[in-house]
Structures are given as C-alpha cells and as structure tokens.
Amino acid sequence: MALRIGCAAAPGQAQENKTGSWRVFKPVYDHEKCTGCSMCQLVCPEGCVHPQDKKFAPDYDFCKGCGLCAAECPVSAITMIKEEK
Amino acid sequence: MKGILEGSHAAAEAAKLCRPDVVSAYPITPQTHIVERLAEMVADGELDSEYICVESEFSALSACLGASAAGSRVYSATSSQGLLLMTEVCFNVAGMRQPIVMSIANRAVGAPLSIWNDQQDSIALRDCGWIQIYAEDAQEIHDFHYIAYKVAEDHDVLLPVFICFDGFILSHTYEPVDMPTQAEVDAFLPPYKPYNMLDAKNPISMGMYATPEYYMEFRYEIDQAMVRSLDVIRRVGKEFGQKFGRDYSNLVEAYKLEDAEVAIVALGSVSGTIKDAIDEMRADGKKVGLLRLIVFRPFPAEDVKKALSGIKKVGVFEKNLSIGARMKGAVGYEVKDAVNDSSVSVLSYVAGLGGRDITIADIKKMVGEIEAGRGDCFLGLREELI
Numbered sequence: 297m298a299l300r301i302g303c304a305a306a307p308g309q310a311q312e313n314k315t316g317s318w319r320v321f322k323p324v325y326d327h328e329k330c331t332g333c334s335m336c337q338l339v340c341p342e343g344c345v346h347p348q349d350k351k352f353a354p355d356y357d358f359c360k361g362c363g364l365c366a367a368e369c370p371v372s373a374i375t376m377i378k379e380e381k
Numbered sequence: 382m383k384g385i386l387e388g389s390h391a392a393a394e395a396a397k398l399c400r401p402d403v404v405s406a407y408p409i410t411p412q413t414h415i416v417e418r419l420a421e422m423v424a425d426g427e428l429d430s431e432y433i434c435v436e437s438e439f440s441a442l443s444a445c446l447g448a449s450a451a452g453s454r455v456y457s458a459t460s461s462q463g464l465l466l467m468t469e470v471c472f473n474v475a476g477m478r479q480p481i482v483m484s485i486a487n488r489a490v491g492a493p494l495s496i497w498n499d500q501q502d503s504i505a506l507r508d509c510g511w512i513q514i515y516a517e518d519a520q521e522i523h524d525f526h527y528i529a530y531k532v533a534e535d536h537d538v539l540l541p542v543f544i545c546f547d548g549f550i551l552s553h554t555y556e557p558v559d560m561p562t563q564a565e566v567d568a569f570l571p572p573y574k575p576y577n578m579l580d581a582k583n584p585i586s587m588g589m590y591a592t593p594e595y596y597m598e599f600r601y602e603i604d605q606a607m608v609r610s611l612d613v614i615r616r617v618g619k620e621f622g623q624k625f626g627r628d629y630s631n632l633v634e635a636y637k638l639e640d641a642e643v644a645i646v647a648l649g650s651v652s653g654t655i656k657d658a659i660d661e662m663r664a665d666g667k668k669v670g671l672l673r674l675i676v677f678r679p680f681p682a683e684d685v686k687k688a689l690s691g692i693k694k695v696g697v698f699e700k701n702l703s704i705g706a707r708m709k710g711a712v713g714y715e716v717k718d719a720v721n722d723s724s725v726s727v728l729s730y731v732a733g734l735g736g737r738d739i740t741i742a743d744i745k746k747m748v749g750e751i752e753a754g755r756g757d758c759f760l761g762l763r764e765e766l767i
Contacts (some may be wrong), residue, residue: 297756299595301576301577301602302478302577303476303587303759307585307586309589310589313591313592313594315592317594357723
C-alpha cells in the first residue's frame with residue numbers, strides 16, 4: 297500500500313496496521329476442548345476472535361496476546377505460549 | 382495601489398486579498414493589529430470569511446486545522462507565547478499536510494516576560510514542518526502572503542507556512558506598501574484545491590495513527606515535501622516578480638558580498654540596519670557584506686554556500702538563543718554546515734534579545750569581533766548588571 301499524504305485513511309484502512317507483531321505470548325486453542333461458548337470472542341478487546349465451524353479462533357494478524365481469552369475460557373481450552381521471534 | 386500601512390495592516394490586507402474562507406486567531410501583542418483589522422473587515426462586510434472567535438491560541442489553530450481539513454483556505458496569526466501554545470497543533474498541521482498560512486509577529490519568549498522583539502518564538506519551532514519566511518519590510522510582509530499561499534497549496538508541497546516579521550519594529554511601523562488589486566491577486570492565486578478533504582460522500586479520517594511499520598515513512602514524506610518546496614518557492618517568487626515587478630526568486634539576499642572579506646548573516650528587519658552600517662564601513666574602505674536569509678525552513682544550504690564562497694570570516698547575527706548550545710544561537714550551526722569549510726570561521730553573536738536596540742555602532746563592533754575571531758557569544762551585554 298502506498299502511503300496517502302497527510303496520514304489520511306479511508307474506512308477499513310486501519311486493518312493495514314497489523315498489530316500481531318506486538319505479541320509476546322500467543323493464545324493457542326485446543327479445539328478438542330472448545331465448546332463454542334463464544335466467551336473468548338466477547339472478552340477480546342481487539343475484536344479479533346472469530347467463529348470457525350462453531351469453534352473459535354483468533355486472527356493472529358491482530359491478536360496482541362493480552363491473554364484475556366485464556367483467563368476467561370470456562371473450559372481452559374486456551375493456553376498462552378511464549379512466541380520465539 | 383499604494384498606501385501607507387503599518388506592517389500588521391500590510392499582513393491583514395494581503396490576507397484579505399487571498400480570500401481566506403476561515404480566519405481564526407487569538408489576539409496577542411504584537412500581532413493584535415492583524416486580527417483586529419481582519420475582524421473589522423469581516424464585521425464591515427469587506428471580507429467574506431468565517432471569523433471564528435476562540436479562547437486560546439491552541440483552539441485558534443485547532444479551528445484552523447479543522448477548517449482546512451474541510452477544504453477551506455485558512456489564515457491565522459500569532460506571536461511568542463501564543464505560538465508556543467500552538468506547538469502541538471503546529472506539528473499536527475504539518476503532519477496532516479494542511480496548507481495553512483500564519484503570520485508571526487516575532488516576539489521574545491518568557492520568562493522574563495517581554496513583549497518586545499526577537500526571533501526566539503519561530504526559531505524554537507524550526508523542526509515542526511512549517512516553511513519559514515522572514516520579511517525585512519512591510520512590502521515583503523505583504524507580498525509574502527500571496528507567495529506563501531501559492532507555495533503551500535502546491536500539491537508538490539502541501540505544507541503550512543510561517544510568515545515571520547519582527548514585532549513592533551515591522552508590525553507597528555508605517556511604510557509605503559504597493560498593493561495589488563483583487564483581480565490581480567485572483568489571477569495569481571487560483572482557488573484552493575484540497576488534496577485530502579473531509580467529505581461525507583467519500584469518507585476519510587486524517588491524522589491517523591501509524592504503527593512503527595509506517596510512521597517513519599510519513600515523516601520522510603514531509604521532509605521530502607520540504608526539500609521540494611525550495612524550488613517551488615523559487616518558481617512562485619519568480620512568477621510573482623513577472624506579474625507584480627518585485628522578484629522573490631532568491632531564497633537569500635546578498636548585499637555587497639562580491640568582494641567582501643567579512644560577511645554578516647542575518648534574518649529579518651535588522652538587515653536594514655546592517656546594510657546602513659555596511660555602507661558606512663565601505664566608505665571607510667572596509668570590505669563587509671550581508672547575507673540575508675529570506676527562507677530559513679527549508680534551509681537554502683546551497684544558496685548560502687554559493688553566496689559565501691571565498692569569504693573567510695562569517696558572523697551570524699542571532700536574535701535567538703539556543704540555551705546550552707556551544708555557539709549560543711541556532712542559525713549559526715546551519716550556516717556553518719552549509720559553508721562546510723574548516724578554513725572559514727563562522728561565529729554566532731546573540732544580540733537584540735527582548736527588544737534591545739541594535740545600532741550601527743553595534744554592527745561595527747560585531748564586525749570588529751568577527752575580524753578578531755572572537756565570537757559564539759552575547760553582544761551588547763550590560764556588564765554592570767552581571
């Protein structure tokens with residue numbers, strides 16, 4: 297994407313700013329355990345958890361690794377694992 | 382049409398002829414007469430602009446920024462503490478590439494509180510991305526407004542402009558000013574065509590945040606625009622000369638420099654005093670010349686180097702103080718870097734701060750110091766007070 301003079305952006309362009317690179321810990325989902333309750337989607341401050349076939353998974357392009365989903369998951373299906381960069 | 386105008390009114394009349402859609406400014410000495418005159422014009426129906434009354438300079442420039450983002454041609458004016466209160470918005474205006482033109486009646490910065498003239502306020506904002514042009518007389522104040530709008534709104538530039546002139550010395554002094562007619566200005570300055578504009582049919586946001594992956598490139602773009610503006614200022618200045626007979630294609634003015642052995646570099650109205658001093662010294666057989674910087678940002682390094690070539694002793698007259706800097710003044714470093722020759726001595730002299738008078742005798746003393754190689758110091762201190 298070429299930069300637009302004056303840091304102007306059209307709607308939706310904020311998605312160009314991928315925030316996944318900010319992560320230290322990555323949430324890893326165990327879809328065997330996941331019941332599809334959508335709690336992780338509700339608490340995700342980034343709004344980057346989306347349903348996939350009645351289960352849930354984060355979009356790693358935007359997930360900042362805050363760990364709220366792992367803390368709130370009622371069946372502990374999410375583990376925070378340190379990422380090696 | 383010629384008129385006898387004070388510098389502030391020369392600025393206000395020029396601003397009027399540029400047909401700004403929005404004017405927002407907060408009165409502060411010594412810029413007050415500009416906004417008073419503009420408010421009067423709007424009230425009398427002379428000027429068809431939206432005059433936005435605000436409660437501070439921060440709000441004034443914020444209102445200007447919003448108006449500019451909405452596609453208006455915008456004008457403002459300020460001084461000293463007012464400019465410092467605008468600082469945050471100044472960076473944003475340049476970053477959002479809004480071509481706002483603002484007149485600065487240069488004044489000292491407190492503490493101690495001083496309403497008199499030096500150039501500390503605009504020099505302090507040299508890194509914020511605004512083009513800075515310094516006028517020597519009321520005629521230049523007037524003419525620079527037309528040039529500033531045309532340069533700022535050029536889509537190769539899209540940067541805001543400070544038109545700086547010395548407070549009181551120029552802003553309150555009456556001089557003859559040759560003013561173009563509205564039709565002549567309209568022929569020179571076309572209506573503003575925004576590059577980015579807030580528009581409900583084609584929504585955009587401006588001044589977005591940028592992650593580390595993008596931020597630096599935006600800043601690079603601003604710097605490149607500033608570099609490009611050098612040629613745009615030359616071109617527009619030349620075009621102005623062809624239309625109105627006063628040529629501003631040079632970013633620096635050289636006065637008796639051809640055979641000079643000593644050169645003084647200065648900004649603004651003090652150049653007039655220096656020219657008189659040079660005339661007297663020339664009559665005594667001293668080979669002295671002046672280099673006046675008309676444009677300080679973007680810094681015309683090539684022009685400075687060319688103008689000073691062959692001169693071994695250069696003194697920079699500083700109406701500002703960069704506290705803690707070895708050379709004392711901020712302009713000296715840039716001149717030294719432009720000359721970039723270890724056999725040339727470039728020295729700074731901080732003088733005339735807070736409105737202290739500069740006389741021909743002071744200039745002659747300064748030339749003596751330049752010749753003796755003593756510099757990077759204050760000039761004209763009252764020893765009995767220290």
